[in-house]
Amino acid sequence: MDQQHIRNFSIIAHIDHGKSTLADRLIETTGTLTSREMAPQVLDSMELERERGITIKAQAVRLFYEHQGETYELNLIDTPGHVDFTYEVSRALQACEGALLVVDAAQGVEAQTLANLYMALDNDLSIVPVINKIDLPSAEPERVIEELMEIGVDGTDAALVSAKQGIGIERVLAEVVEKVPPPSGDPASPLRALIFDSRFDSYKGVLVYIRVTDGQIKVGDRIRFMATAKEFEVTEMGVFGPHPLPVDRLSTGEVGFFAAQIKTVQDTRVGDTVTHADRPAREPLPGYRPAQPMVYSGLYPVDSQDYGRLREALEKLQLNDAALTFEPETSAALGFGFRAGFLGLLHMEVIQERLEREYDLTLITTAPNVVYEVQLITGEVLRVDNPALLPPAGDIAVIEEPVVEANIITPSDYIGAVMELAQERRGTYTNLSYLDNVRAMLTYRLPLGEIMYDFFDQLKSRTRGYASLDYQLDGMQAADLVRMDILLNGEVVDALSTIVHKDRAYQKGRALAEKLRDLIPRQLFEVPIQAAIGSRVIARETVKAMRKDVLAKCYGGDITRKRKLLEKQKEGKRRMKSVGNVEIPQEAFMAILRVDEQ
């Protein structure tokens, strides 16, 4: 296709503003799929994505669209819809020249709208504003246009759309052609293609999704990944329409995928540049950085026999997930397992769920934690991704924790409530601005460890669901942190250790001890629970000894049933971990996350 007739674009939106539905409509309207073939949200191909209604992995679809007598190739590059995958979003946007900025006509601009918009502007994309859901009775397109103006987007000629009802779709397609510039690369230069996604296929190896920026790439080419320096021979190329269609080449500006007998996505990092081995480009495309896990958690098989299966499952998941890291770890309490690193909490939950669902593993996962940078008094610097491994307080000069810059958009009535929440989570106020006369945007610096679990839920509940949140990492910051240990029956349970702020240690320790008291079932003997910092006990609770555990009735007609009941109870106990004779249920290891719940 002639470069002037190519348009590469993404759809960016706050969650639930209708991105996937609009994508489906564009595919349907251009006849790429018949409506009979359309399953809702065709782009979200993983089962989990559909269930959770979120996009985890990006995809690209080629659409053909006729505009004023000429045929255009429109490449729609889908972007993940969660803050954990911000880097992946930024790379997908880098592969485009334009973005549809979708805003819900009733909800208006939200935190993710802004975050995505700024990311698109950073990549010099042309913005095509789309106001969606205009069919809703509560739709207020005029107000949304005003809000768009406030954030620097000319919304006066925004396309008014109902993706659900199919209203305004043609207009959107026409605007993509008119407002998004064609790709500008040089077909004669050495090959440079941006990897914006990759996915493992068990027959073909890794499928590498690329946008060709300069030059062209053909089947049979010997290519090199500039960051990993790995070389492969291209065996197959294709585009998605959205079913895969083979092609023999991709030219400057085009989007598609290739396969090259690549065994693992670790070799094909998102953001890396593909070039030819024999005629390499001088400079890679800008912006690549290796995936950096932000959240760590211990993964332990409940049945220690499953350790090998867990390792295999993690290895398989890693083939398709360059951001997942794991290393063997041993816990005195939980035995042999792995410390796994994730981009964020959603990423962690998805991986855990896939391990349990697709690989039939029963796991104990420890509470997630962020990674700390610890400077010892000797000057040595450690990266600590497991609270149990934090050195003794006396050896530590400084502990730094990751912080984020968070933007929170809220109706102005709730500014006070949001500020209170941010304070509770050790936030530092940086800015307050107004989107219009009823909505404001608050900016805070917050420790990542304080917001990764229930901050969003709290934010929603304190603003009656109106506030929205987006954040990006903003470096490390020193804080007065200490390790809090939990002792059961006098023994430290390493898997329950956490790192907390000194000022909150007492309160957290008490709350955690109480929570554990409720979660740990009564045992044959009394079980003291202690929270301690170093050798100082800061909270104490007791699980009283079980008084009675006895079947009241057991007669002739009942014996088989009662025996099965006993066997089932026994099976339930096997699913608990025994630490120093104390049986601990799985939920207890996540208790720290729930101490703030009422």
Added chain:
Amino acid sequence: MSPFTLPWGLYVHIPFCQARCTYCDFNTVTGMGEGDHIRYVEALVREWSGEEIPDGPMVSIFFGGGTPSLIDPQLLAQVIQAVRARVPFAAEMEITVETNPGTVTDDKLRILREAGVNRLSIGAQARQNAHLIALNRIHDVAAIDDTVRMARAAGFANISLDAIYGLPGQTMAEWQETVEGLLRLGPQHLSLYALIVEAGTPLQQQLERGAIRLPHDDVTAEMADWAEQRLTDAGLLPYEISNYAQPGYESRHNRLYWQLEPYLALGAGAHAYVEGRRWWNMRGVRRYMEMVEDGRDPMDNEEKLSRDEEMREYLWLGLRQRRGVVRMEFQDRFGRDPVVVFEPAFAALNEQSLVTVSPAAIQLTRRGRDVANVVARALVDASPSEAHS
């Protein structure tokens, strides 16, 4: 003693009830009439005629329910006659009828006594009318007293009373009032049960809705401990986890269950056990009757215990009794000493002070009786050691 000469008994299930108690998940039906009762008892007699009679002495018949006392006592008499026609009764023969105080008259009790019934198990449950109403019992407190008085007058010298503790909203004082009230009636035997909330019962639904609340576990435990002390003082000794008797009045029938002795069973949903084989009938009353009338076996299903399983059941059931498992009896039955066969399990339980092992018997300690399920769970799948020849 070979299993072929073990004493054995017969369970007869009478599923009919006037109303269903909120906690009950037994196989019961309400709303059936006298015609159904007659037809059902005919089926019982016919089922009996096909039963294979074990070799040992027959020591017990137990009419359970449901509410056996609901139906015409002549019908129960017919069953007893049919049994007697095929089997000689041992001298100590125990014939028990479960009795609901809301269903009896002087005449009924006299007819039962004359038919050979020598033990009544009367469901008293509580001595507060509010609790009886809440449980959907069909009688009041006065009816309990009347029933016992009538039973004595009819010549019953072996009377057992049932009561439940841990009832929704029940206080310790109420429980004490119940126990004291029952003791004043001079029973030979008492069964005191902690309330079990069974799935699918109205009780469970009420709890789920939050309409009622159970006492705290610790309070229920106190109730059990208090009653054990009180009954022991009154000369009613705890011979099983939930059962108390004057010496010599321990239920012969229930001991069959706890000692894994054979029992046959008649009626819908009834369970039988002989020599490691357990089988049970269809639960549906009409279905049961139709099957028997068609001359077909009303059996629903069966399980066969391996030798190891039988040994394990013998142990966890036997340990429910205060006498425990008598090592010689186990040896006679299985040819091996239980302490040797399950050495690791008993060593661990002994270590935890849950059982005591003496040369004569294995018994639960006081703590072991409180947490008998811990012991039972350790035994339900314990591996036996290999037999040494």
